[in-house]
Amino acid sequence: MNKIADVVVIGGGVIGCSVAYHLAKRGAKVTVLEKREGLCFGASGSNQGGVPVSLFLPESPLLELIRASITLYKSLSQEIGYDIEYQQSGLLVCSVDEKQYPYLEKHVQEMQRKGVDIRLLEGDEIRKLEPIIGYDVVAGTEEWESGIVNPFKVTHGLAYAARKFGAEFILTTKIYGIEVKENRITSVITDKGKLATKFIVATTGAWSLEIGQMVGLTIPVRPQRGQVIVTEPLPLNKRWNYINDADYLNIAFNADEAGNYENQRIKLGVAGNYIQKDTGTWTIGSSRDFAGYDNQVTMETTNYLVKRMIQFIPKLKDSNFIRMYAGLRPFCYPDGLPIISEVDNPSGFLIATGHAGEGVTLAPITGKLISELITEKKTSLPIDAFRFSRFKDMETEAD
Amino acid sequence: MDTIICRCEEITEDEIRDAIRKFELRTIDEVKRLTGAGMGLCQGRSCEPLLKRILAQETNRGINQIMPLSRRPPAKPIKLEALIREKGNES
Numbered sequence: 001m002n003k004i005a006d007v008v009v010i011g012g013g014v015i016g017c018s019v020a021y022h023l024a025k026r027g028a029k030v031t032v033l034e035k036r037e038g039l040c041f042g043a044s045g046s047n048q049g050g051v052p053v054s055l056f057l058p059e060s061p062l063l064e065l066i067r068a069s070i071t072l073y074k075s076l077s078q079e080i081g082y083d084i085e086y087q088q089s090g091l092l093v094c095s096v097d098e099k100q101y102p103y104l105e106k107h108v109q110e111m112q113r114k115g116v117d118i119r120l121l122e123g124d125e126i127r128k129l130e131p132i133i134g135y136d137v138v139a140g141t142e143e144w145e146s147g148i149v150n151p152f153k154v155t156h157g158l159a160y161a162a163r164k165f166g167a168e169f170i171l172t173t174k175i176y177g178i179e180v181k182e183n184r185i186t187s188v189i190t191d192k193g194k195l196a197t198k199f200i201v202a203t204t205g206a207w208s209l210e211i212g213q214m215v216g217l218t219i220p221v222r223p224q225r226g227q228v229i230v231t232e233p234l235p236l237n238k239r240w241n242y243i244n245d246a247d248y249l250n251i252a253f254n255a256d257e258a259g260n261y262e263n264q265r266i267k268l269g270v271a272g273n274y275i276q277k278d279t280g281t282w283t284i285g286s287s288r289d290f291a292g293y294d295n296q297v298t299m300e301t302t303n304y305l306v307k308r309m310i311q312f313i314p315k316l317k318d319s320n321f322i323r324m325y326a327g328l329r330p331f332c333y334p335d336g337l338p339i340i341s342e343v344d345n346p347s348g349f350l351i352a353t354g355h356a357g358e359g360v361t362l363a364p365i366t367g368k369l370i371s372e373l374i375t376e377k378k379t380s381l382p383i384d385a386f387r388f389s390r391f392k393d394m395e396t397e398a399d
Numbered sequence: 400m401d402t403i404i405c406r407c408e409e410i411t412e413d414e415i416r417d418a419i420r421k422f423e424l425r426t427i428d429e430v431k432r433l434t435g436a437g438m439g440l441c442q443g444r445s446c447e448p449l450l451k452r453i454l455a456q457e458t459n460r461g462i463n464q465i466m467p468l469s470r471r472p473p474a475k476p477i478k479l480e481a482l483i484r485e486k487g488n489e490s
Contacts, residue, residue, distance in 0.1 A: 037425050037426050037466065038424060038425055038426040038428065038429045039429070040429070040432070041428075045432070152429075152432040152433055153433065156422045156429070156433055159422065160421060160422055163423070169423070171425065229479070229482075231479065232440060232476055279435075284479075297472060299482075302482050303482055303483055305482075306479050306480070306482045306483045307483055309479070310483075316479060317478070317479045317480045317483075318478065318479075318480065319478070319479060320476035320477060320478055320479070321473070321476065321477060321478075321479050321482075322439075322440060322442060322473075322476050323438075323442060323471045323472075324471060324472050324473070325471050
């Protein structure tokens with residue numbers, strides 16, 4: 001291990017690798033510390049790989065970030081010399097609830113005003129274009145900015161490219177503490193020795209609380225579990241390989257509200273997110289519940305996932321599934337938005353976490369913004385909504 | 400030589416060795432995720448020992464120092480419908 005770095009990135013997930021890549025590309029001497037024996041073992045490794053645009057509300061501060069991230073994804077394979085399997089797949093959002101129709105209409109109009117290529121479709125039109133869609137689907141929106149990527153290839157591809165620019169990855173490393181002198185970061189203490197550094201970026205996902213506490217900060221993030229089922233290869237869909245449940249527009253990004261409903265499915269955050277890879281396998285997701293650091297798949301949630309799926313793509317129920325998994329996403333409980341920020345005290349400490357289910361979606365732009373904060377002290381996009389200082393007046397509930 | 404290591408997904412020994420070197424891999428979970436070996440219908444039951452041996456060679460370690468593949472249910476392919484049978488709904 002080197003003894004001196006410009007920047008130490010803590011966490012080898014997709015966000016950490018993107019931060020490392022963007023910084024190393026700008027000439028910084030970067031060391032990434034990861035507690036596991038490899039990369040992509042947290043939420044990044046249990047992501048379905050969707051990069052959605054029309055799942056966000058037009059007024060969400062995330063929309064601009066996501067569109068910037070997609071722009072970066074478009075050229076990423078070429079830039080790093082490795083195919084991350086980006087596809088501009090588009091996204092079909094389907095509704096099985098007539099009451100959602102006016103909501104979808106409004107959503108389409110507002111997104112069109114934002115320049116998004118999106119239109120409303122009736123259930124019958126959808127089935128004509130994609131016969132696999134079930135008769136419960138009453139309407140939907142098709143939009144063509146969204147895409148899909150391979151999360152493992154994105155993470156490892158970014159790490160590979162970062163190494164080419166001199167970044168060092170130290171695996172199986174425990175962090176014991178962070179040293180601060182006169183309100184400034186000076187070094188990281190690990191089980192492999194002390195590493196002097198000017199900057200630390202915490203890209204620690206659902207495990208951020210502990211790292212924050214080392215410098216006296218409460219990073220308000222808790223693990224949110226997402227469960228996914230993988231099928232055997234099946235014939236490829238004709239038009240859409242990325243299909244979503246319109247419930248995501250209402251519930252998935254607002255866990256507090258979901259908790260108030262009676263409905264157990266909504267409480268578990270189960271809404272359909274279906275992606276078919278070119279190999280023919282489908283991933284069937286997803287859910288959003290809070291079970292501490294338990295990352296096991298549960299019968300209750302997978303039961304709801306399949307029941308919900310039957311309304312959207314009924315045929316899949318006759319196919320085999322070969323794998324199920326769950327991952328822990330970092331959910332920022334005060335407002336559900338990510339934290340992409342430096343902090344006032346100690347200076348030199350930056351945070352990039354809280355991306356919930358959108359870590360892979362937002363990784364390219366997050367890495368770029370953090371590298372700008374460190375090397376230029378300003379960012380190419382406004383990040384006020386993502387600053388750590390937004391929690392200042394808030395009573396943080398650490399648990 | 401193009402020896403097939405994963406018969407489900409038809410992944411060759413060369414592909415596996417290339418990935419280990421290019422991405423400096425130390426776990427067969429990552430080999431699986433990046434090459435697709437062990438991701439097919441049998442979920443690595445036939446190729447896992449081979450993957451371990453190749454990774455041990457490439458990283459100069461003993462086979463017993465290589466972590467096994469993460470276990471993902473089910474043990475063999477099952478119809479999705481089985482997940483919604485009313486019995487067995489308890490987690």
